[in-house]
Structure formats: C-alpha cells, structure tokens
Amino acid sequence: MRALVAGLCLSSLLAAGLAAGLAAGCSDAAAGGDPLRREFRAAYPAQATPNGRTQRFEIVAAPTELPLVDGHRIRVWAYNGQVPGPTLRVRLGDTVRVQFTNRLPQPTTIHWHGVRLPNAMDGVPNLTQPPVPPGGSFVYEFTPKDAGTFWFHPHVRSSEQVERGLYGVLVVEDAAPAAFTQDVVWVVDDWLLDETGQIFPQFDTPHDLMHDGRWGNRVTVNGRLDTELHVRAGERIRLRLVNASNGRVYLPDFGALDVHIIAVDGLYAAHPIAAAGFELAPGNRIDLDVAFNDYTSARHEIIDRFYAPQPNRLASIVVDGVSDARVSFASPARAWVPAWRDGLRAPITHTFRLNSRRGGEHGIQWTIDDHAFAGHDHAAPPALTMKADRFVRLQFVNESFRLHPIHLHGMFFRLLARNGRSVDEPFFRDTVLMHSKETIDIGLVPLDVGDWMMHCHILEHAEAGMMTTLRVAAD
C-alpha cells in the first residue's frame, strides 16, 4: 500500500507540480527530496518480518570422499558429507539458526551470499567474526528479509575451500509460494581434475591468477555430468540455477524450451524476461519459470555457450508422459524495480578502478583503486562510506583485460549503464559481470548499516587482493 501511495504521489508531483504534490502530503522525509531515493520506494523491505518460527540446521564442514562428476570417488571438502551441500529450505519470515562445526584442517566461516542479514552474521573473517578454527563452532542466526535463491560458502581461503566442494543453497520460499509443479535447484560448478581424477591440488596458480581464475576441465550440475530432470507435459516448474564456480561464466542455452527468468540473484524481476543471453557469472543465481506446453515426449539438452568454441552440456530435461496437474497462475515476477532513468544524471559517488600489478605472495595482485586487499586490512578504514537510505551511484572501471564479476555483500543494486550506454535490466543484482576494459555504473539504496565486503567473485582474483570494504552508516 505504501508503495502504491508513493507511486501516486510521484505521478501527481509530475502532473500537478511540486507545490501541489507537497500540499497533498506526499513529501517523504526519508527520501530527503531525492527523486531517485523516492523511486526506490520500498523495493525491498528495510526490516525482516519474523513469523515466530525458527528453523534449526546443523552444518558440519569436513573432508570426505564422494562419487562425483562421472561417479568415481573424489576426495572433497563437504558440508554434511554432500557436494553440493544441503539445500536449506525455509519460508519467508522463518528465522534460520545454523549450528556450524568446522572439522576441516583450516579455519573457515560461512558467508550467506545475497542474504540481507545483520552484519555480525555475514561470515567475513576478522571483519564480522573471528574465523572458526579447526574443531571450533559458530552459530549463525538471522531472519531473511527476501524470498529467493541464495547460497552459502566459506569466506576464508575461498579459492581453495569452495573449489574443494564447500557450498550449499538456501531457498527462502514465499510466504504463499506460486503453484509450480516442481521446485528444482541446479548448482553449476566446474572441476579441475588431474590425471588421477582427483582435484588438482595446487590453488591460486600464476596461470589462474593471470587469467579469469581457475576454470575446470569438467562441468557439472549438482556434482554430476549426467544430471537429468524428468517432467511431464503440462507441468510448469521453477528451476533455480546457482553458479558456484571459482571463475567460470555460463551462458545457458535452453534450446526450444519455453523458459523465462523470474528472479535474479534472489529477488524477483519486474516482469518475466526471456532467458536467452543471460551471463551467469560466479555468484549469480537465476530462477526460471519453465512451462512444458508441448505434448510430445522429448529430451532437451541444456548447453553452456559462454565460450562458443567449447560448448558444455550442463544437464538434460526429459519430457515423458502427461501431467494431471492443471497449472495456471500469474508469474511471481512482478516486483517493483525502480527504472532509475535519471540515475546517470546523479553525481558519481565514487569511481572504483580495477587492475592488476606484479607483487605480493602470489606474484600478481588484483587491485581496487591501486590497493590489493590483504587479511589484516579488515582493520583498515573502509574504501567508501555511504549513508543508509540514500541513493548512491557507483562507477567501476575495469582497466584490465580480464573478467570481474563484482559482488556486493549486504545490498542489491541495479545496473545503470555499460560503457556509458544506459541498460534496462528490470531486476536487482548482487553480482554483475564486468568484461575486459569495460566501465559500468550501478545505482543502489543501501539499507543495512555495517561494514560490507565488495569483491570480485572470481575467487582467485579476490584472494589476490580484489576485495575491499564498504561502510553503510546510519543517517
């Protein structure tokens, strides 16, 4: 209701002039008279709305051996003995309580990627919590503010720990979920296996650091080369794709299937979007609405075409038989997403320059504004302080030739422009892929106070310095 009133106010301001609009009681103190802030409205809520129910989970990180990829046994590090780790499913309003135990030979943490939560639960070592030592434990507890597809992974030596198999999915269902006939999670990952079929044991190699991180020689969905989803004609499913790779970007091709993106990085889009052409960078998620209206049996191969000369088969969808279900419902993709057409007229709050140089323990460092982040930098002042509840325009200049999927913790943003040309993405993101030598502009209204990481989600680049802290200060 509040959003509707704000919308009417905005149009009446435009139609009737400022004085009339203010006289009608449309001034919004929190917006500070800023039309871009006003346009944000309550695109996503400032506060969680707990329903009083707590969902308790136990997660143990430990080395194990599992039949993965083509089914042979691979030594991995896993959450609860699974790769991918468990999918934690909760309803919007539930409180998530995770009793975490570290049985790895290294310290670790769990970061809840994309979840807007209290800063102390964000899982960043030495910034929001001490690392959990081997044998140690930690309790994560938070109430998600958004329904959607999120994932979790370590934020300590992540280029090694994620690559060894530590990642899982957090699905926050709507309070009243749409009537999809199936709700399926596909975690996409690649593996660099050596000649013995085990995980190549050198991490952060000079090759990986100088290029786009560690790209594997096997591409799997849910840890397997042979993932198949069976559906019946007439079904309409929700398919949640998560890219858990260290560095690889995917461009999924669904062939003749009727596929629409309904959510990106957790949050619903303003309307369903054709799925073709979406670059799923490390950290990104897309939720797909797939309708099987063709009543002939068929086998559909889902192919990654990001690197055109070497397409990768991701998984298959097999349509067989006819469903009794009669599914007809409106797409849940109908969120309020500000267009921010005037976003590029707002002053640039800060321009971040991304580049590399020789030096550091790996021989190459990845830098933001000529600074390579090191662990002890958590004590240093943040790169930028933003005021909560104010529109901010950030610009990123990729001065390098490599890819950089830039991820912000604790907030969502809208992509405003690539290379100065405005883009119209009807959705928020928490991760955006920057191409070689590209400049992007993003707009956001940070809501959650605290120190939040911003880093490249190519984990080797982050490990070699492409990481920094943004502070959101109370207004």
Ligand SMILES: [Cu+2]
């Ligand atoms: Cu990068």
